[in-house]
Amino acid sequence: MQSFYIETLGCPKNQVDSDKLMGTLLDQGLVATQDPSDADVVVVNTCAFIEDARKESIDTLLALDEQRKKSSRLVVTGCMAERYGQELADALPEADQIAGFGVPIRLGRKPLGVTTELPSFDLLNLPRPPASAPWAYVKVAEGCDRNCGFCAIPSFRGPQRSRTVESILAEVDALGVHEIVLVAQDLASYGKDKPGELGAGSIVPLVRQVSQRVARTRLLYLYPSDLSDELIDTIINTGVPYFDLSLQHVSKPHLRRMRRWGDGARFLERIQRIRSLEPTATFRSNFIVGYPGETEDDHDELLDFVRQAQLDWCGFFAFSPEEGTHALGLPNRVDEGLMNTRLAELREIQDEITAARRDELIGERLEVLVDEPGIARSHREAPEIDGVIQVNESLQVGEFYSVEIEQAYGPDLIARAGSEQPLVMRAPNAL
Numbered sequence: 001m002q003s004f005y006i007e008t009l010g011c012p013k014n015q016v017d018s019d020k021l022m023g024t025l026l027d028q029g030l031v032a033t034q035d036p037s038d039a040d041v042v043v044v045n046t047c048a049f050i051e052d053a054r055k056e057s058i059d060t061l062l063a064l065d066e067q068r069k070k071s072s073r074l075v076v077t078g079c080m081a082e083r084y085g086q087e088l089a090d091a092l093p094e095a096d097q098i099a100g101f102g103v104p105i106r107l108g109r110k111p112l113g114v115t116t117e118l119p120s121f122d123l124l125n126l127p128r129p130p131a132s133a134p135w136a137y138v139k140v141a142e143g144c145d146r147n148c149g150f151c152a153i154p155s156f157r158g159p160q161r162s163r164t165v166e167s168i169l170a171e172v173d174a175l176g177v178h179e180i181v182l183v184a185q186d187l188a189s190y191g192k193d194k195p196g197e198l199g200a201g202s203i204v205p206l207v208r209q210v211s212q213r214v215a216r217t218r219l220l221y222l223y224p225s226d227l228s229d230e231l232i233d234t235i236i237n238t239g240v241p242y243f244d245l246s247l248q249h250v251s252k253p254h255l256r257r258m259r260r261w262g263d264g265a266r267f268l269e270r271i272q273r274i275r276s277l278e279p280t281a282t283f284r285s286n287f288i289v290g291y292p293g294e295t296e297d298d299h300d301e302l303l304d305f306v307r308q309a310q311l312d313w314c315g316f317f318a319f320s321p322e323e324g325t326h327a328l329g330l331p332n333r334v335d336e337g338l339m340n341t342r343l344a345e346l347r348e349i350q351d352e353i354t355a356a357r358r359d360e361l362i363g364e365r366l367e368v369l370v371d372e373p374g375i376a377r378s379h380r381e382a383p384e385i386d387g388v389i390q391v392n393e394s395l396q397v398g399e400f401y402s403v404e405i406e407q408a409y410g411p412d413l414i415a416r417a418g419s420e421q422p423l424v425m426r427a428p429n430a431l
Contacts, residue, residue, distance in 0.1 A: 005039035010047025046080035050320035135179035179216035188226035251298035290339030292330035387411030
């Protein structure tokens with residue numbers, strides 16, 4: 001019986017793809033292993049979003065090549081395989097197969113030389129095994145129709161392709177978890193590509209139906225232009241008022257250079273309105289620093305916004321010039337040293353804000369879901385990307401508790417021992 005090992009890099013959407021690859025390999029009679037040196041098939045699901053991600057993917061592949069047994073197959077899949085298939089085949093003799101999206105992984109003896117192949121099945125709609133944690137990502141669409149100046153994703157993920165509601169709900173039911181995290185390249189645009197079947201605004205009824213099945217429904221990656229009043233109310237009503245907003249910058253002229261909508265004043269108004277509706281609302285966003293043409297005035301405007309918005313979680317990333325993007329040919333590149341200075345300034349301010357936001361929770365009682373022994377999350381923490389809440393290791397994994405927060409340690413919170421009270425949490429809209 002052959003075994004396989006999958007290493008996943010990049011975003012939550014890649015994790016969903018890996019889960020579906022796992023389901024396919026299990027259906028073919030293989031067994032999973034946590035040790036790449038024991039595996040007959042070693043799969044690296046790569047990320048190609050920016051240069052640092054590509055470097056990590058290559059480094060990981062080479063490290064696994066050192067660890068694997070000689071008789072195994074080393075397969076490269078994911079975004080790098082799709083975006084740079086032939087280049088990888090030419091440059092990486094260590095790999096036995098470069099498999100783009102939806103390409104079946106070859107088993108058995110290795111052929112002479114690495115090859116690339118065309119997709120032969122729909123990875124988006126493949127079944128996946130039950131979740132191993134009390135939560136799971138569910139990808140509702142693939143691809144993106146937007147034309148952001150810095151992003152190459154549409155060039156290799158293709159245009160948006162929304163799944164049917166029925167297939168999504170069937171996957172939610174099969175996963176058997178308490179928290180579903182809905183993801184897509186452009187989540188709030190779910191259904192726009194199928195006007196006769198779904199249409200614009202379809203994310204709202206989808207969220208409502210998912211929330212009838214699980215205690216927590218969380219949304220990641222929302223474009224601010226699609227954050228309608230109806231969607232805001234729906235998110236709040238799920239009991240998880242967590243808003244992950246894809247802002248990228250706040251200077252209006254700079255956002256137009258990025259081919260993006262909005263400005264800082266609009267963003268602040270939206271955030272303030274949400275907080276007036278739900279004081280416990282939690283916000284996350286990401287910003288690109290050093291996109292071509294970013295002036296000192298643009299940077300100062302972003303600094304002011306960060307101070308005013310008081311976002312709970314925030315990431316700042318250096319601009320990465322990507323092939324096939326509008327930004328690649330733009331003039332007025334920002335010096336790398338200046339870019340790093342701006343990044344450091346923003347991160348210092350945000351670290352203080354995040355710490356203060358966490359300190360405010362000391363003495364509060366929070367409803368938490370235990371993810372693993374000693375580790376839990378409230379609605380304020382998305383899995384894998386935010387801080388966690390440290391709890392008594394005796395608490396049952398997969399169960400909900402009310403705990404009192406005793407300390408804050410950086411981004412993490414520590415619950416007071418003995419304060420735990422078990423909770424019975426049901427889907428908020430369950431009949």
